Amino acid sequence: MGLFSKMLKNITPAQVITLGFAAIILAGALLLCLPISTRDGMGAPFWDALFTATSATCVTGLILHDTFSYWTFFGQLVIITLIQIGGMGVVTVAITIFVLSGKRIGLKQRIIMQESISLSQNGGIIRFTGFILRGMIIIEAIGAILLAYRFIPRMGVVEGTWAGIFHSISAFCNAGFDLMGQFKPYDSLCYYIADPLVNTVIMLLIIIGGIGFLVWEDICRHKLHFRLYRLQTKLVLVTTFCIILFPALFFFFYEMSLPQWAELSLPEKVWAALFQSVTPRTAGFNTIDQTALSTESSIVTIILMLIGGSPGSTAGGIKTTSFAVMLLCTISFIRRKGGIEVFDRRLPGSVLPNAVTLVVLYFSGMLLGAMFISIRDGLPLLQCCYETTSAIATVGLSVGISSEASLPSRIVLIALMYLGRLGGLTLLYAMQRNYRAPLSRKPEESVTVG
Numbered sequence: 001m002g003l004f005s006k007m008l009k010n011i012t013p014a015q016v017i018t019l020g021f022a023a024i025i026l027a028g029a030l031l032l033c034l035p036i037s038t039r040d041g042m043g044a045p046f047w048d049a050l051f052t053a054t055s056a057t058c059v060t061g062l063i064l065h066d067t068f069s070y071w072t073f074f075g076q077l078v079i080i081t082l083i084q085i086g087g088m089g090v091v092t093v094a095i096t097i098f099v100l101s102g103k104r105i106g107l108k109q110r111i112i113m114q115e116s117i118s119l120s121q122n123g124g125i126i127r128f129t130g131f132i133l134r135g136m137i138i139i140e141a142i143g144a145i146l147l148a149y150r151f152i153p154r155m156g157v158v159e160g161t162w163a164g165i166f167h168s169i170s171a172f173c174n175a176g177f178d179l180m181g182q183f184k185p186y187d188s189l190c191y192y193i194a195d196p197l198v199n200t201v202i203m204l205l206i207i208i209g210g211i212g213f214l215v216w217e218d219i220c221r222h223k224l225h226f227r228l229y230r231l232q233t234k235l236v237l238v239t240t241f242c243i244i245l246f247p248a249l250f251f252f253f254y255e256m257s258l259p260q261w262a263e264l265s266l267p268e269k270v271w272a273a274l275f276q277s278v279t280p281r282t283a284g285f286n287t288i289d290q291t292a293l294s295t296e297s298s299i300v301t302i303i304l305m306l307i308g309g310s311p312g313s314t315a316g317g318i319k320t321t322s323f324a325v326m327l328l329c330t331i332s333f334i335r336r337k338g339g340i341e342v343f344d345r346r347l348p349g350s351v352l353p354n355a356v357t358l359v360v361l362y363f364s365g366m367l368l369g370a371m372f373i374s375i376r377d378g379l380p381l382l383q384c385c386y387e388t389t390s391a392i393a394t395v396g397l398s399v400g401i402s403s404e405a406s407l408p409s410r411i412v413l414i415a416l417m418y419l420g421r422l423g424g425l426t427l428l429y430a431m432q433r434n435y436r437a438p439l440s441r442k443p444e445e446s447v448t449v450g
Contacts, residue, residue: 017089017422018422021057021058021086021421021422022418024057024082024085024086025050025053025054025057025058025082025418026050026053028049028052028053028056028057028078028079028081028082029046029049029050029052029053029054030049031078032044032048032049032052032053032071032075032078032079033045033046033049034074036072036074036075037049037072037074037075037078038070038072038075039069039070039071039072044065044070047407047410047411048064050414051064051402051410051413051414052064052065053082054414054417054418055177055396055417056079056080056082056083056086056175056177057082057083057085057086057421058086058316058394058417058418058421059083059086059087059174059175059176059282059314059315059316059394059421060175060176060282060284060316060390060391060394060395060417060420060421061170061175061176061177061284061285061390061394061395061396061397061398062284062387062390062391062396062398062402062413062417063177063186063396063398063402063403064402064403064410065403066181066185066186067079067177067178067179067181068178068179068180068181068182068185069181069182069185073162076162076166076179079177080165080166080169080177083169083170083173083175083177084169084173086173086175086314086421087136087169087172087173087174087209087314088132088133088136088173088314128213128217131213131216131217131220132213135213136172139172139205139208139209140165140168140169140172140205141168143164143167143168143171143172143201143204143205144161144164144165144167144168144169145164146164146197146201147163147164147167147168147197147198147201147202148160148161148163148164148165149164150192150195150197150198151163151164151167152164155182159182162179163179166178166179167179167202168201168205170285171201171202171205171206171209171283171285172205172206172208172209173209173314174209174210174282174283174284174309174313174314174315174394175283175284175396176188176279176283176284176285176395176396176397177284177396178285186400188285188287189202189275189285189286190286190287190288190289192287193264193268193271193272193275193287193288194265194267194271194272195271196271199274199275199287202275202283202285203274203275203278206278206279206281206283206285207240207278207281209309209313209314209315210240210281210282210283210308210309210310210313210314210315211236211237211240211309211310211313212236212309212310212311212312212313213312213313214230214232214233214312215232215233215236215237215310215313218230219233231342231343231345232311232321234342234343235320235321235324235342236310236311236320236321239320239321239323239324240281240310240320243277243307243320243323244274244277244278245277247276247277247280247300247304248273248276248277248278249273250297250300251272251273251274251276251297251300252269252270252273252274254294254296254297255273255276255293255294255296255297256269256272256273258294260292261288261292271287272287272288275287275288276288276297276301277304279395279397280301280304280305280307280308280395280397281304281308281309281315282305282308282315282316282317282393282394282395282396283315283395283396284390284395284396284397285396286397290386290397290398290399291399291400295382298382298386299382301386301397302385302386302389305317305390305393305395305397306318306362306363306366306389306393307319307320307323308320308393308394308395315394316392316393316394316395316421317362317395317420318355318358318359318362318393319358321355322354322355322358322359324342325340325347325351325352325355326352326355326356326359328340328341328342328347329352329355340352358423361419362392362393362420365388365392365416365419365420366385366388366389366392366393366416367385367388369384369388369391369392369412369413369415369416370384370385370387370388370389371384372408372409372412373387373388373401373405373409373412373413376406376408376409377401377404377405377406377409379404379405383399384401386398386399386401387399387401387402387405387413388412388413391413391416391417391420392417392420393420394420394421
Protein backbone atom coordinates (compact mmCIF):
# COMPACT_ATOMS: atom_id res chain seq x y z
CA MET A 1 0.00 0.00 0.00
CA GLY A 2 2.87 2.34 0.81
CA LEU A 3 4.50 1.66 -2.56
CA PHE A 4 1.22 2.31 -4.37
CA SER A 5 0.73 5.61 -2.51
CA LYS A 6 4.29 6.64 -3.37
CA MET A 7 3.66 5.87 -7.06
CA LEU A 8 0.51 7.99 -7.03
CA LYS A 9 2.38 10.82 -5.34
CA ASN A 10 5.17 10.80 -7.93
CA ILE A 11 2.94 10.54 -10.98
CA THR A 12 2.98 13.60 -13.23
CA PRO A 13 -0.13 15.49 -14.43
CA ALA A 14 0.45 14.32 -18.01
CA GLN A 15 0.66 10.70 -16.80
CA VAL A 16 -2.61 11.11 -14.87
CA ILE A 17 -4.36 12.27 -18.05
CA THR A 18 -2.77 9.47 -20.11
CA LEU A 19 -3.68 6.71 -17.65
CA GLY A 20 -7.12 8.20 -17.03
CA PHE A 21 -8.10 7.95 -20.68
CA ALA A 22 -6.69 4.41 -20.86
CA ALA A 23 -8.74 3.34 -17.83
CA ILE A 24 -11.97 4.80 -19.21
CA ILE A 25 -11.38 3.13 -22.59
CA LEU A 26 -10.75 -0.27 -20.98
CA ALA A 27 -13.84 0.03 -18.76
CA GLY A 28 -15.96 0.99 -21.76
CA ALA A 29 -14.60 -1.90 -23.81
CA LEU A 30 -15.48 -4.41 -21.05
CA LEU A 31 -19.03 -3.04 -20.86
CA LEU A 32 -19.43 -3.33 -24.63
CA CYS A 33 -18.35 -6.98 -24.40
CA LEU A 34 -21.42 -7.76 -22.26
CA PRO A 35 -24.28 -9.66 -23.95
CA ILE A 36 -26.66 -6.80 -23.09
CA SER A 37 -24.66 -4.44 -25.30
CA THR A 38 -25.28 -6.09 -28.70
CA ARG A 39 -28.51 -6.92 -30.50
CA ASP A 40 -27.50 -10.53 -31.10
CA GLY A 41 -27.11 -11.05 -27.33
CA MET A 42 -23.58 -12.39 -27.74
CA GLY A 43 -21.61 -9.31 -26.75
CA ALA A 44 -18.94 -7.72 -28.92
CA PRO A 45 -15.56 -9.41 -29.48
CA PHE A 46 -12.94 -7.74 -27.29
CA TRP A 47 -10.99 -6.08 -30.11
CA ASP A 48 -14.19 -4.72 -31.68
CA ALA A 49 -15.28 -3.42 -28.28
CA LEU A 50 -11.86 -1.87 -27.64
CA PHE A 51 -11.87 -0.17 -31.05
CA THR A 52 -15.37 1.24 -30.45
CA ALA A 53 -14.59 2.34 -26.87
CA THR A 54 -11.39 4.06 -28.04
CA SER A 55 -13.24 5.78 -30.88
CA ALA A 56 -15.97 6.98 -28.49
CA THR A 57 -13.70 8.10 -25.62
CA CYS A 58 -11.31 9.79 -28.05
CA VAL A 59 -14.39 11.40 -29.70
CA THR A 60 -13.34 10.10 -33.10
CA GLY A 61 -16.29 8.36 -34.72
CA LEU A 62 -14.58 5.58 -36.68
CA ILE A 63 -16.72 2.44 -36.39
CA LEU A 64 -16.55 -1.25 -37.23
CA HIS A 65 -20.30 -1.83 -36.86
CA ASP A 66 -23.26 0.45 -37.53
CA THR A 67 -24.10 2.04 -34.18
CA PHE A 68 -27.88 1.57 -34.41
CA SER A 69 -27.97 -1.85 -36.07
CA TYR A 70 -25.30 -3.55 -33.94
CA TRP A 71 -25.59 -2.01 -30.46
CA THR A 72 -28.60 -2.18 -28.15
CA PHE A 73 -29.88 0.83 -26.22
CA PHE A 74 -27.50 -0.15 -23.40
CA GLY A 75 -24.58 -0.32 -25.84
CA GLN A 76 -25.55 3.05 -27.31
CA LEU A 77 -25.80 4.48 -23.78
CA VAL A 78 -22.28 3.24 -22.99
CA ILE A 79 -20.99 4.79 -26.22
CA ILE A 80 -22.60 8.20 -25.66
CA THR A 81 -21.38 8.22 -22.03
CA LEU A 82 -17.84 7.56 -23.24
CA ILE A 83 -18.26 10.36 -25.79
CA GLN A 84 -19.42 12.79 -23.10
CA ILE A 85 -16.52 11.86 -20.81
CA GLY A 86 -14.06 12.10 -23.69
CA GLY A 87 -15.44 15.46 -24.78
CA MET A 88 -15.35 16.91 -21.28
CA GLY A 89 -12.01 15.32 -20.49
CA VAL A 90 -11.39 12.65 -17.89
CA VAL A 91 -9.89 15.14 -15.45
CA THR A 92 -12.85 17.54 -15.77
CA VAL A 93 -15.19 14.69 -14.87
CA ALA A 94 -13.00 13.72 -11.90
CA ILE A 95 -12.86 17.32 -10.63
CA THR A 96 -16.66 17.55 -10.94
CA ILE A 97 -17.09 14.41 -8.84
CA PHE A 98 -14.69 15.85 -6.24
CA VAL A 99 -16.67 19.08 -6.07
CA LEU A 100 -20.06 17.34 -5.82
CA SER A 101 -18.76 15.06 -3.08
CA GLY A 102 -17.58 18.06 -1.09
CA LYS A 103 -13.92 17.09 -1.14
CA ARG A 104 -11.16 19.68 -1.23
CA ILE A 105 -9.31 20.15 -4.51
CA GLY A 106 -5.57 20.22 -3.88
CA LEU A 107 -2.85 22.04 -5.79
CA LYS A 108 -1.82 18.94 -7.75
CA GLN A 109 -5.41 18.34 -8.89
CA ARG A 110 -5.61 21.96 -10.01
CA ILE A 111 -2.37 21.62 -12.00
CA ILE A 112 -3.68 18.44 -13.67
CA MET A 113 -6.93 20.21 -14.53
CA GLN A 114 -4.96 23.13 -15.91
CA GLU A 115 -3.02 20.84 -18.26
CA SER A 116 -6.09 18.87 -19.34
CA ILE A 117 -7.96 21.94 -20.61
CA SER A 118 -4.90 23.93 -21.76
CA LEU A 119 -5.47 26.67 -19.19
CA SER A 120 -2.59 29.12 -18.84
CA GLN A 121 -3.02 29.50 -15.09
CA ASN A 122 -4.49 27.36 -12.32
CA GLY A 123 -6.38 30.16 -10.60
CA GLY A 124 -10.17 29.86 -10.82
CA ILE A 125 -10.09 26.18 -11.87
CA ILE A 126 -13.28 25.29 -9.96
CA ARG A 127 -15.16 28.27 -11.36
CA PHE A 128 -13.97 27.43 -14.87
CA THR A 129 -15.04 23.78 -14.43
CA GLY A 130 -18.51 25.00 -13.48
CA PHE A 131 -18.53 27.22 -16.55
CA ILE A 132 -17.67 24.24 -18.79
CA LEU A 133 -20.39 22.05 -17.26
CA ARG A 134 -23.11 24.71 -17.47
CA GLY A 135 -22.16 25.56 -21.03
CA MET A 136 -22.17 21.90 -22.11
CA ILE A 137 -25.52 21.14 -20.52
CA ILE A 138 -27.26 24.22 -21.94
CA ILE A 139 -25.86 23.89 -25.47
CA GLU A 140 -26.39 20.13 -25.72
CA ALA A 141 -29.95 20.48 -24.36
CA ILE A 142 -30.85 23.15 -26.91
CA GLY A 143 -29.32 21.05 -29.69
CA ALA A 144 -31.20 17.94 -28.53
CA ILE A 145 -34.54 19.76 -28.51
CA LEU A 146 -34.07 21.22 -31.99
CA LEU A 147 -32.89 17.91 -33.47
CA ALA A 148 -35.68 15.95 -31.76
CA TYR A 149 -38.18 18.33 -33.36
CA ARG A 150 -36.95 17.14 -36.76
CA PHE A 151 -36.36 13.48 -35.84
CA ILE A 152 -39.63 12.70 -33.99
CA PRO A 153 -41.92 12.90 -37.08
CA ARG A 154 -39.72 10.33 -38.82
CA MET A 155 -38.75 8.08 -35.89
CA GLY A 156 -41.49 8.43 -33.31
CA VAL A 157 -41.42 10.18 -29.93
CA VAL A 158 -39.15 7.80 -28.00
CA GLU A 159 -36.59 7.05 -30.71
CA GLY A 160 -36.71 10.63 -32.06
CA THR A 161 -36.03 12.09 -28.61
CA TRP A 162 -33.18 9.64 -27.99
CA ALA A 163 -31.74 10.39 -31.44
CA GLY A 164 -31.90 14.13 -30.68
CA ILE A 165 -29.99 13.67 -27.41
CA PHE A 166 -27.47 11.25 -28.93
CA HIS A 167 -26.68 13.38 -31.99
CA SER A 168 -26.50 16.62 -29.99
CA ILE A 169 -23.88 15.18 -27.61
CA SER A 170 -22.04 13.47 -30.46
CA ALA A 171 -21.91 16.69 -32.52
CA PHE A 172 -20.94 18.99 -29.64
CA CYS A 173 -18.18 16.59 -28.56
CA ASN A 174 -17.05 16.35 -32.20
CA ALA A 175 -17.51 12.56 -32.12
CA GLY A 176 -19.49 11.75 -35.26
CA PHE A 177 -21.35 8.66 -34.00
CA ASP A 178 -24.91 8.52 -35.38
CA LEU A 179 -28.09 6.43 -35.15
CA MET A 180 -29.22 6.74 -38.76
CA GLY A 181 -28.46 3.08 -39.46
CA GLN A 182 -32.12 2.27 -38.78
CA PHE A 183 -32.81 3.64 -42.26
CA LYS A 184 -29.55 2.87 -44.08
CA PRO A 185 -26.42 1.56 -42.29
CA TYR A 186 -23.29 3.75 -42.40
CA ASP A 187 -25.25 6.54 -44.12
CA SER A 188 -24.62 9.17 -41.39
CA LEU A 189 -26.66 12.33 -42.18
CA CYS A 190 -26.91 11.87 -45.95
CA TYR A 191 -30.72 11.80 -45.73
CA TYR A 192 -30.64 15.35 -44.32
CA ILE A 193 -28.22 16.73 -46.94
CA ALA A 194 -30.36 19.82 -47.61
CA ASP A 195 -32.30 20.06 -44.34
CA PRO A 196 -31.65 23.60 -43.04
CA LEU A 197 -32.46 22.79 -39.40
CA VAL A 198 -30.39 19.62 -39.08
CA ASN A 199 -27.45 21.09 -41.02
CA THR A 200 -27.45 24.36 -39.07
CA VAL A 201 -27.80 22.76 -35.63
CA ILE A 202 -25.16 20.07 -36.25
CA MET A 203 -22.69 22.56 -37.77
CA LEU A 204 -23.16 25.05 -34.92
CA LEU A 205 -22.67 22.30 -32.32
CA ILE A 206 -19.49 21.20 -34.11
CA ILE A 207 -18.11 24.74 -34.30
CA ILE A 208 -19.06 25.71 -30.73
CA GLY A 209 -17.58 22.49 -29.36
CA GLY A 210 -14.46 22.89 -31.49
CA ILE A 211 -13.46 26.48 -30.71
CA GLY A 212 -12.56 25.70 -27.10
CA PHE A 213 -13.74 26.45 -23.59
CA LEU A 214 -11.32 29.35 -23.17
CA VAL A 215 -12.76 31.05 -26.24
CA TRP A 216 -16.30 30.62 -24.89
CA GLU A 217 -15.34 32.30 -21.65
CA ASP A 218 -13.66 35.18 -23.45
CA ILE A 219 -16.68 35.75 -25.67
CA CYS A 220 -19.10 35.54 -22.71
CA ARG A 221 -16.99 38.01 -20.76
CA HIS A 222 -16.41 40.59 -23.51
CA LYS A 223 -19.46 39.88 -25.70
CA LEU A 224 -18.86 41.04 -29.30
CA HIS A 225 -16.00 43.43 -28.49
CA PHE A 226 -13.34 41.72 -30.62
CA ARG A 227 -10.68 44.23 -29.59
CA LEU A 228 -10.91 43.09 -25.94
CA TYR A 229 -10.44 39.38 -26.66
CA ARG A 230 -7.28 37.51 -25.73
CA LEU A 231 -4.83 36.89 -28.54
CA GLN A 232 -5.67 33.17 -28.55
CA THR A 233 -9.37 33.93 -28.99
CA LYS A 234 -8.67 36.24 -31.90
CA LEU A 235 -6.44 33.68 -33.60
CA VAL A 236 -8.96 30.88 -33.07
CA LEU A 237 -11.93 32.86 -34.41
CA VAL A 238 -10.15 34.26 -37.47
CA THR A 239 -8.49 30.94 -38.36
CA THR A 240 -11.71 28.97 -37.86
CA PHE A 241 -13.63 31.40 -40.07
CA CYS A 242 -11.03 31.16 -42.84
CA ILE A 243 -10.70 27.38 -42.84
CA ILE A 244 -14.47 27.05 -43.07
CA LEU A 245 -15.13 29.73 -45.71
CA PHE A 246 -12.38 29.03 -48.26
CA PRO A 247 -12.71 25.23 -48.31
CA ALA A 248 -16.49 25.61 -48.59
CA LEU A 249 -16.00 27.75 -51.70
CA PHE A 250 -13.59 25.15 -53.10
CA PHE A 251 -15.99 22.27 -52.45
CA PHE A 252 -18.89 24.19 -54.01
CA PHE A 253 -17.23 25.55 -57.14
CA TYR A 254 -14.95 22.56 -57.86
CA GLU A 255 -16.17 19.36 -56.18
CA MET A 256 -19.89 19.95 -56.68
CA SER A 257 -19.31 20.62 -60.39
CA LEU A 258 -18.05 17.07 -60.95
CA PRO A 259 -20.25 14.41 -62.63
CA GLN A 260 -20.76 12.27 -59.50
CA TRP A 261 -22.78 15.07 -57.92
CA ALA A 262 -24.85 15.98 -61.00
CA GLU A 263 -28.07 14.63 -59.46
CA LEU A 264 -27.87 17.01 -56.49
CA SER A 265 -29.97 20.16 -56.61
CA LEU A 266 -28.40 23.60 -56.08
CA PRO A 267 -29.51 23.85 -52.41
CA GLU A 268 -28.14 20.34 -51.77
CA LYS A 269 -24.79 21.32 -53.31
CA VAL A 270 -24.60 24.48 -51.20
CA TRP A 271 -25.39 22.68 -47.94
CA ALA A 272 -23.12 19.75 -48.83
CA ALA A 273 -20.15 22.02 -49.59
CA LEU A 274 -20.58 23.97 -46.35
CA PHE A 275 -21.05 20.83 -44.25
CA GLN A 276 -18.01 19.16 -45.85
CA SER A 277 -15.98 22.21 -44.84
CA VAL A 278 -17.21 22.19 -41.22
CA THR A 279 -17.17 18.47 -40.40
CA PRO A 280 -13.34 18.08 -40.68
CA ARG A 281 -13.19 20.20 -37.49
CA THR A 282 -13.00 16.58 -36.18
CA ALA A 283 -16.77 15.97 -36.08
CA GLY A 284 -17.01 12.96 -38.39
CA PHE A 285 -20.59 13.35 -39.62
CA ASN A 286 -21.09 13.43 -43.37
CA THR A 287 -23.92 14.34 -45.73
CA ILE A 288 -22.20 13.03 -48.88
CA ASP A 289 -20.43 9.76 -49.64
CA GLN A 290 -16.74 10.23 -48.74
CA THR A 291 -15.66 7.47 -51.14
CA ALA A 292 -17.07 9.51 -54.05
CA LEU A 293 -14.90 12.57 -53.36
CA SER A 294 -12.33 13.50 -55.98
CA THR A 295 -8.63 13.09 -55.20
CA GLU A 296 -8.25 16.87 -54.87
CA SER A 297 -11.14 17.17 -52.40
CA SER A 298 -9.86 14.18 -50.42
CA ILE A 299 -6.49 15.89 -50.02
CA VAL A 300 -8.15 19.16 -48.95
CA THR A 301 -10.24 17.23 -46.42
CA ILE A 302 -7.11 15.48 -45.09
CA ILE A 303 -5.45 18.88 -44.56
CA LEU A 304 -8.56 20.22 -42.79
CA MET A 305 -8.72 17.11 -40.58
CA LEU A 306 -5.07 17.51 -39.59
CA ILE A 307 -5.70 21.14 -38.60
CA GLY A 308 -8.75 20.12 -36.55
CA GLY A 309 -10.24 22.31 -33.83
CA SER A 310 -8.81 24.58 -31.16
CA PRO A 311 -6.89 24.10 -27.86
CA GLY A 312 -8.95 23.20 -24.80
CA SER A 313 -11.90 22.04 -26.93
CA THR A 314 -13.66 18.76 -27.68
CA ALA A 315 -11.85 18.62 -31.04
CA GLY A 316 -8.55 17.04 -32.09
CA GLY A 317 -5.91 17.76 -34.73
CA ILE A 318 -2.80 19.91 -34.48
CA LYS A 319 -5.20 22.75 -33.57
CA THR A 320 -6.05 25.99 -35.33
CA THR A 321 -3.53 27.95 -33.27
CA SER A 322 -0.65 25.67 -34.35
CA PHE A 323 -1.67 26.11 -37.99
CA ALA A 324 -1.93 29.88 -37.51
CA VAL A 325 1.50 30.04 -35.85
CA MET A 326 3.12 28.12 -38.72
CA LEU A 327 1.45 30.39 -41.27
CA LEU A 328 2.36 33.56 -39.36
CA CYS A 329 5.95 32.36 -39.06
CA THR A 330 6.13 31.96 -42.84
CA ILE A 331 4.66 35.42 -43.40
CA SER A 332 7.03 36.88 -40.82
CA PHE A 333 10.04 35.32 -42.55
CA ILE A 334 8.94 36.59 -45.97
CA ARG A 335 8.50 40.09 -44.56
CA ARG A 336 11.88 39.84 -42.74
CA LYS A 337 10.35 40.49 -39.32
CA GLY A 338 12.36 39.74 -36.19
CA GLY A 339 9.63 37.58 -34.66
CA ILE A 340 6.05 36.41 -35.09
CA GLU A 341 3.68 39.37 -34.73
CA VAL A 342 -0.10 39.42 -34.94
CA PHE A 343 -2.83 41.76 -33.64
CA ASP A 344 -0.21 44.14 -32.21
CA ARG A 345 1.33 41.35 -30.14
CA ARG A 346 4.57 39.36 -30.47
CA LEU A 347 4.51 35.62 -29.78
CA PRO A 348 7.15 34.13 -27.46
CA GLY A 349 9.88 32.02 -29.05
CA SER A 350 8.67 28.79 -27.38
CA VAL A 351 5.39 28.73 -29.33
CA LEU A 352 6.89 27.87 -32.72
CA PRO A 353 8.86 24.76 -31.56
CA ASN A 354 5.68 23.43 -29.92
CA ALA A 355 3.72 23.95 -33.15
CA VAL A 356 6.44 22.34 -35.27
CA THR A 357 6.64 19.35 -32.90
CA LEU A 358 2.88 18.79 -33.12
CA VAL A 359 2.87 19.02 -36.92
CA VAL A 360 5.76 16.56 -37.24
CA LEU A 361 4.20 14.11 -34.74
CA TYR A 362 0.76 14.14 -36.33
CA PHE A 363 2.01 14.04 -39.92
CA SER A 364 4.49 11.25 -39.12
CA GLY A 365 1.85 9.23 -37.27
CA MET A 366 -0.63 9.65 -40.09
CA LEU A 367 1.84 8.74 -42.85
CA LEU A 368 3.54 5.82 -41.08
CA GLY A 369 0.17 4.40 -40.05
CA ALA A 370 -1.15 4.72 -43.60
CA MET A 371 1.91 3.04 -45.08
CA PHE A 372 1.62 0.15 -42.60
CA ILE A 373 -2.07 -0.42 -43.39
CA SER A 374 -1.50 -0.04 -47.13
CA ILE A 375 1.33 -2.60 -47.12
CA ARG A 376 -0.32 -4.96 -44.61
CA ASP A 377 -3.78 -5.02 -46.21
CA GLY A 378 -2.98 -4.10 -49.82
CA LEU A 379 -5.18 -0.98 -49.81
CA PRO A 380 -4.68 2.30 -51.77
CA LEU A 381 -2.33 4.66 -49.93
CA LEU A 382 -4.52 7.77 -50.34
CA GLN A 383 -7.50 6.00 -48.78
CA CYS A 384 -5.28 4.75 -45.96
CA CYS A 385 -4.01 8.32 -45.40
CA TYR A 386 -7.62 9.48 -45.23
CA GLU A 387 -8.42 6.87 -42.57
CA THR A 388 -5.29 7.37 -40.46
CA THR A 389 -5.69 11.16 -40.59
CA SER A 390 -9.26 10.70 -39.43
CA ALA A 391 -7.97 8.53 -36.56
CA ILE A 392 -5.08 10.67 -35.32
CA ALA A 393 -7.05 13.90 -35.72
CA THR A 394 -10.05 12.22 -33.98
CA VAL A 395 -12.40 13.07 -36.85
CA GLY A 396 -14.30 9.92 -37.80
CA LEU A 397 -14.78 10.54 -41.52
CA SER A 398 -14.22 7.23 -43.23
CA VAL A 399 -13.86 5.63 -46.64
CA GLY A 400 -14.67 2.23 -45.15
CA ILE A 401 -11.16 1.01 -44.43
CA SER A 402 -11.66 0.55 -40.67
CA SER A 403 -14.27 -2.18 -41.15
CA GLU A 404 -12.15 -3.90 -43.82
CA ALA A 405 -8.79 -3.66 -42.07
CA SER A 406 -7.01 -6.59 -40.46
CA LEU A 407 -6.53 -6.78 -36.68
CA PRO A 408 -2.94 -5.36 -36.78
CA SER A 409 -4.21 -2.41 -38.84
CA ARG A 410 -7.07 -1.82 -36.42
CA ILE A 411 -4.59 -1.79 -33.53
CA VAL A 412 -2.65 0.90 -35.40
CA LEU A 413 -5.86 2.93 -35.75
CA ILE A 414 -6.59 2.46 -32.02
CA ALA A 415 -3.11 3.75 -31.16
CA LEU A 416 -3.53 6.76 -33.47
CA MET A 417 -6.93 7.65 -31.97
CA TYR A 418 -5.46 7.45 -28.46
CA LEU A 419 -2.47 9.60 -29.42
CA GLY A 420 -4.72 12.10 -31.17
CA ARG A 421 -7.04 12.58 -28.20
CA LEU A 422 -4.24 12.93 -25.67
CA GLY A 423 -2.27 15.26 -27.89
CA GLY A 424 1.31 14.66 -28.93
CA LEU A 425 2.80 17.02 -26.36
CA THR A 426 0.85 15.47 -23.47
CA LEU A 427 2.08 12.02 -24.42
CA LEU A 428 5.67 13.26 -24.67
CA TYR A 429 5.41 14.92 -21.25
CA ALA A 430 3.92 11.71 -19.81
CA MET A 431 7.02 9.79 -20.96
CA GLN A 432 9.35 12.26 -19.26
CA ARG A 433 10.09 12.26 -15.55
CA ASN A 434 11.62 15.01 -13.47
CA TYR A 435 12.60 17.16 -16.43
CA ARG A 436 15.13 19.83 -15.59
CA ALA A 437 16.28 22.64 -17.81
CA PRO A 438 19.94 22.23 -18.82
CA LEU A 439 22.37 24.28 -16.76
CA SER A 440 24.65 24.91 -19.74
CA ARG A 441 24.31 25.24 -23.49
CA LYS A 442 26.46 23.82 -26.28
CA PRO A 443 28.35 26.16 -28.63
CA GLU A 444 26.17 27.60 -31.39
CA GLU A 445 26.88 26.94 -35.08
CA SER A 446 24.68 27.76 -38.05
CA VAL A 447 23.62 25.48 -40.91
CA THR A 448 22.17 26.42 -44.30
CA VAL A 449 18.52 25.50 -44.94
CA GLY A 450 16.49 25.84 -48.11
